[in-house]
Amino acid sequence: MNDLMNLEEAGRLIAAGAVCCVAGDEAAMRQLPRGAWIGGSIPYFMAPAGGLVAHDKVFVTTLPDSAQLQYLSADEVDQVVAGGPEHGYSVMIVPAGSRAHSRFAQDASTSADALMKPTVGWVSGVHLSELATTKPVVFDGRTGQAHDDGIVVARVTLPDDRLAMVEITNIFEGDDGDVLRFETGGFEASEVLINGERCNFAEYLQARGNADGKLPLVGDFGGASLNASVRQVDVAGGHVTLYAPVFPGIDYRLARPVADYVATFRQRAGERSSEGLVFSCNCVLNFLYGNFEGQSLGATPTGPVTFGEIGYQLLNQTLVSLRVV
Amino acid sequence: MSLPPPNHPCWKRLLSGGGARLKTDQLALQLLCSRLERSDAPVERRISELMAFFTRFERILPREIAQLVTL
Numbered sequence: 313m314n315d316l317m318n319l320e321e322a323g324r325l326i327a328a329g330a331v332c333c334v335a336g337d338e339a340a341m342r343q344l345p346r347g348a349w350i351g352g353s354i355p356y357f358m359a360p361a362g363g364l365v366a367h368d369k370v371f372v373t374t375l376p377d378s379a380q381l382q383y384l385s386a387d388e389v390d391q392v393v394a395g396g397p398e399h400g401y402s403v404m405i406v407p408a409g410s411r412a413h414s415r416f417a418q419d420a421s422t423s424a425d426a427l428m429k430p431t432v433g434w435v436s437g438v439h440l441s442e443l444a445t446t447k448p449v450v451f452d453g454r455t456g457q458a459h460d461d462g463i464v465v466a467r468v469t470l471p472d473d474r475l476a477m478v479e480i481t482n483i484f485e486g487d488d489g490d491v492l493r494f495e496t497g498g499f500e501a502s503e504v505l506i507n508g509e510r511c512n513f514a515e516y517l518q519a520r521g522n523a524d525g526k527l528p529l530v531g532d533f534g535g536a537s538l539n540a541s542v543r544q545v546d547v548a549g550g551h552v553t554l555y556a557p558v559f560p561g562i563d564y565r566l567a568r569p570v571a572d573y574v575a576t577f578r579q580r581a582g583e584r585s586s587e588g589l590v591f592s593c594n595c596v597l598n599f600l601y602g603n604f605e606g607q608s609l610g611a612t613p614t615g616p617v618t619f620g621e622i623g624y625q626l627l628n629q630t631l632v633s634l635r636v637v
Numbered sequence: 638m639s640l641p642p643p644n645h646p647c648w649k650r651l652l653s654g655g656g657a658r659l660k661t662d663q664l665a666l667q668l669l670c671s672r673l674e675r676s677d678a679p680v681e682r683r684i685s686e687l688m689a690f691f692t693r694f695e696r697i698l699p700r701e702i703a704q705l706v707t708l
Binding site for chain 1: 696
């Protein structure tokens with residue numbers, strides 16, 4: 313089940329013993345009963361009727377009853393992969409801006425096991441009007457405790473004849489212009505190599521007309537286009553902050569502008585099979601820049617709209633889905 | 638379709654630019670090729686990782702396995 317529902321419905325599911333991943337506004341989540349669930353704060357959702365902001369509803373993804381739940385501290389981030397089932401998948405939630413968020417983003421892709429043990433999930437957030445005043449949290453429903461750091465994770469072991477597949481829908485592709493490389497990885501960069509020539513990154517983005525950061529960087533990861541979205545371009549201070557880390561050795565390009573965000577999303581997501589869909593989430597930057605509120609995306613999977621998506625590693629401006637086939 | 642043996646040249650080709658020629662939309666495989674191409678681990682270990690991945694996910698990679706020897 314993947315469904316947006318009111319608190320009473322969610323409470324009944326939990327009380328009946330369902331194992332769930334839950335997304336919702338923090339105040340709503342605090343009203344849920346204790347039980348076999350993990351959750352994260354976020355008031356943005358994609359529902360069948362379209363995108364919406366809701367403070368009195370939660371999005372519930374049910375998992376098999378055999379799923380095992382865990383809370384990992386920021387010092388145990390390596391256990392997301394190391395503790396994953398040998399044959400199955402993990403669903404994780406981490407608070408935006410936390411130490412665990414940063415550590416997972418920078419380290420997850422280096423683990424040799426990361427791609428053998430599929431992990432999906434999302435980064436919890438807050439209403440954008442509360443960014444300066446409220447911390448995103450994750451919930452361990454077994455204790456009812458909220459954490460502003462660490463990771464909650466659900467482990468699902470699959471039968472031998474089933475496989476978990478992580479898929480992404482990214483409407484962005486790199487343009488045909490400059491190739492950007494970074495000598496050091498991370499969420500911040502001052503310098504960038506543009507076609508091999510060292511430049512100030514903030515000045516470059518401003519010159520390319522992307523000082524508002526609406527176009528992400530698109531990295532080429534073995535043919536997969538993965539975004540690092542631009543958080544802030546500080547031309548005076550000479551540096552750029554990003555919502556996902558950049559990595560040395562990866563060729564990045566600035567994304568080509570998308571003429572019709574919603575139509576492109578509908579088309580790209582519609583090309584994906586929904587057979588065996590378990591979980592999906594979308595990015596709050598897509599929600600904002602694509603004006604998704606009130607707009608249906610057709611066959612696009614529904615789910616929480618998040619401050620970052622996880623498909624093996626931290627992703628930005630991407631729809632992530634997990635299917636079991 | 639069975640996997641080529643570890644000493645087949647396709648594995649080294651996959652680790653040295655062949656990944657870019659592989660037609661796939663399997664995110665995990667793309668990430669794996671990207672990471673192993675950038676890795677300085679011994680080639681035998683990288684080939685072993687590749688083969689382990691193909692072995693585990695063989696059922697959903699028939700199109701990719703068919704391409705291996707043609708890369």
